[in-house]
Amino acid sequence: MSGSGPRKYISISVPDKPDSMSPHIKSADELRVIGFNLSDFSRTIQFLICVAGVFIFYLIYGYLQELIFSVEGFKPFSWYLTLVQFAFYSTFGLIELQLTQDKRRRRMLLMRK
Numbered sequence: 001m002s003g004s005g006p007r008k009y010i011s012i013s014v015p016d017k018p019d020s021m022s023p024h025i026k027s028a029d030e031l032r033v034i035g036f037n038l039s040d041f042s043r044t045i046q047f048l049i050c051v052a053g054v055f056i057f058y059l060i061y062g063y064l065q066e067l068i069f070s071v072e073g074f075k076p077f078s079w080y081l082t083l084v085q086f087a088f089y090s091t092f093g094l095i096e097l098q099l100t101q102d103k104r105r106r107r108m109l110l111m112r113k
Contacts, residue, residue, distance in 0.1 A: 031046060033049070033050060033053065068081070
């Protein structure tokens with residue numbers, strides 16, 4: 001970047017205490033994924049377990065979707081399934097947002113010139 005003007009910086013602070021964190025986070029030290037406590041593993045192993053989980057569930061999802069679309073006579077309903085799937089994703093996304101959204105007021109980050 002060619003800078004003729006002053007640089008702009010944004011300062012972000014991360015709280016150390018769990019009571020100052022978002023209310024849906026139970027503990028800063030405990031990591032649970034699908035009910036399994038991964039806190040005893042190193043951060044590298046936690047990351048690898050999460051990556052493997054995403055990959056495995058993505059493969060299962062793809063297999064099941066291909067299985068559904070390969071059913072005889074289902075072709076005319078493929079767009080309907082896509083629409084229903086989108087509606088469910090949107091609905092569950094909104095529900096999750098309402099359940100986990102931090103309700104405390106926040107200040108906007110201002111970029112100073």
